[in-house]
Amino acid sequence: MAVHDTTTSRHDTYPVQLIQPDGQRVFDREHAALVADIGPDRLRDLYEDLVVVRRIDAEATALQRQGQLGLWAPLHGQEAAQVGSARALHPEDYVFCSYREAGVAHCRGADPASITRMWRGVAHSCWDPDEINMTNPAIVVGAQGLHATGYAYAAHLEGAELAVLTYFGDGATSQGDIAEALGFAASWSAPVVFFCQNNQWAISEPVQVQSQTPIVRRAYGYGIPGVQVDGNDVLAVLAVTRQAVARARAGGGPSFIEAITYRMGPHTTADDPTRYRSAAETELWKRRDPIDRMRRLLEREGLWSSDFERRVTEHSDAVGATVRGATIDMPDPEPSRLFDHVYTTAHPLIDAERDEYAGYLAGFEEGVRA
Numbered sequence: 420m421a422v423h424d425t426t427t428s429r430h431d432t433y434p435v436q437l438i439q440p441d442g443q444r445v446f447d448r449e450h451a452a453l454v455a456d457i458g459p460d461r462l463r464d465l466y467e468d469l470v471v472v473r474r475i476d477a478e479a480t481a482l483q484r485q486g487q488l489g490l491w492a493p494l495h496g497q498e499a500a501q502v503g504s505a506r507a508l509h510p511e512d513y514v515f516c517s518y519r520e521a522g523v524a525h526c527r528g529a530d531p532a533s534i535t536r537m538w539r540g541v542a543h544s545c546w547d548p549d550e551i552n553m554t555n556p557a558i559v560v561g562a563q564g565l566h567a568t569g570y571a572y573a574a575h576l577e578g579a580e581l582a583v584l585t586y587f588g589d590g591a592t593s594q595g596d597i598a599e600a601l602g603f604a605a606s607w608s609a610p611v612v613f614f615c616q617n618n619q620w621a622i623s624e625p626v627q628v629q630s631q632t633p634i635v636r637r638a639y640g641y642g643i644p645g646v647q648v649d650g651n652d653v654l655a656v657l658a659v660t661r662q663a664v665a666r667a668r669a670g671g672g673p674s675f676i677e678a679i680t681y682r683m684g685p686h687t688t689a690d691d692p693t694r695y696r697s698a699a700e701t702e703l704w705k706r707r708d709p710i711d712r713m714r715r716l717l718e719r720e721g722l723w724s725s726d727f728e729r730r731v732t733e734h735s736d737a738v739g740a741t742v743r744g745a746t747i748d749m750p751d752p753e754p755s756r757l758f759d760h761v762y763t764t765a766h767p768l769i770d771a772e773r774d775e776y777a778g779y780l781a782g783f784e785e786g787v788r789a
């Protein structure tokens with residue numbers, strides 16, 4: 420029977436933080452030690468990641484507003500939670516995400532030209548999952564927790580030394596799928612890290628309605644060690660995720676991380692948050708902005724320069740231009756392709772439906788010509 424490490428449980432009342440909103444370091448020897456190797460260059464790289472990720476998101480949001488995407492789920496405000504956790508992973512680790520993790524995809528090495536593909540409705544997936552060891556955006560809330568646990572358990576049985584990390588939201592913790600995944604992962608010591616981005620809202624439902632206790636405490640009932648972290652502090656997120664990933668890789672079983680963050684924008688581009696939350700609340704979180712905080716740290720530590728600023732701007736401009744250009748250039752697929760991957764082999768019903776649809780389209784085109 421595994422002995423569960425609960426030494427981090429005090430952090431469900433004081434989230435782990437290594438950088439204050441004003442850019443000052445927080446004295447926390449235990450967690451600082453986990454990121455002791457992050458020197459000036461790596462700090463600058465993390466800042467660059469945050470800016471590039473924000474740019475990808477802003478570009479995609481603008482593309483949707485211009486009618487180039489059907490939908491987009493903005494991550495504005497959640498950049499540090501995504502970059503910090505993704506940068507804690509090894510290439511062979513595997514990510515099972517929800518629909519909001521474009522920032523993670525970027526860090527995993529997804530081609531910026533692929534990130535909007537599904538959202539434009541021209542393909543069933545954005546990237547090849549096995550190329551970057553990350554699944555595609557998943558809309559069924561919480562389902563990916565089970566997929567992650569199954570994958571992790573299988574890897575464990577095969578003796579593979581890897582971690583699986585699954586992202587989900589505060590709202591997803593009310594789903595049976597997440598509860599089942601936690602139970603299974605604990606009982607079978609699956610090497611999975613449950614990473615909850617508590618962005619305070621599940622569409623129009625505030626987190627207070629999801630849980631009467633801090634969300635991280637749900638993990639303790641399953642015997643899973645958990646930690647709450649300031650999700651707008653990229654260094655703190657990196658530290659706690661490294662710890663959880665190391666535990667999983669070493670055979671120590673599952674962990675739970677609750678990253679306290681905030682969704683600055685709408686739930687998706689189909690949502691209007693002004694209908695259910697106040698401008699004052701959004702203002703408050705603006706002061707905790709993950710990018711501003713990192714910039715202040717770099718300035719305080721003498722790591723900021725106009726050359727660096729220019730480099731970051733040029734990089735994010737280039738990535739933004741790639742996202743935009745690639746999206747607009749994505750060709751529409753042949754309508755019959757919709758039937759292609761329903762089954763791996765030919766199926767008479769699918770063939771009949773494909774033929775019927777082709778007939779309908781031919782008749783439609785004739786009607787347009789007439």
Ligand SMILES: Cc1ncc(C[n+]2csc(CCOP(=O)(O)OP(=O)(O)O)c2C)c(N)n1
Nearest residue numbers: 519558559560588589590591618620621622
């Ligand atoms: C099983 C299921 N139920 C309901 C929905 C509709 N839905 C989509 S997103 C969402 C809220 C999820 O909130 P949260 O888990 O906090 O993630 P966030 O969107 O804040 O990142 C809901 C209810 C869905 N997609 N799947």
Ligand SMILES: [Mg+2]
Nearest residue numbers: 588589620621
């Ligand atoms: Mg949420």
